[in-house]
Amino acid sequence: EIVLTQSPATLSLSPGERATLSCRASQSVSSYLAWYQQKPGQAPRLLIYDSSNRATGIPARFSGSGSGTDFTLTISSLEPEDFAVYYCQQRSNWVTFGGGTKVEIK
């Protein structure tokens, strides 16, 4: 099973700041990685697929990069609605998710 490790566990930032989230895979997943946002009591929402492609309707402040084992989700300037938990997910070998990064208001 491919293990995805997300860091940091919690990111404390202010609105307007840049957020950089990391996801590391235990073995190469090529570019088969997605990012989701989840708010309390809600289902996850797909943000990015295949490492760097924004899903339909996702604002341009969200961007993804990386390949192989190291991936990054960047939120260029945090809006109030961006404070949430973010998960990465790989589809290279079955499907697994990372443990999540919580982006909280500082």
Added chain:
Amino acid sequence: QVQLVQSGAEVKKPGASVKVSCKTSGYTFTGDYMHWVRQAPGQGLEWLGWINPKSGETNYAQKFQGRVTMTRDTSITTAYLELTRLRSDDTAVYFCARDLSLKGASTWYGTDYFDSWGQGTLVTVSS
């Protein structure tokens, strides 16, 4: 618009079974695989498997093989998840999630990413 509406919360005793439904609308039900994902309280996401609504073919995560069954009823565009021999650690919110389809050179293909989700069904296993 695409909608996935799940059945209501369930409380079950250890050893029992549960069946969760996912009623879809707004798209061609047989055109996209349906996945099931669960989330234990305060925890991360865990994938259970998928069903091809067109053929009924299924693929289950190894951890759940033997305990999980995914089915569908195309006449009412509804997918189902059944989990048997429930344990306390099966307590979780269960989500159905539609597979993201992308357009290739000449056809659409599935991706094992999830672009639309149900609202979730809380299954509580407790004696």
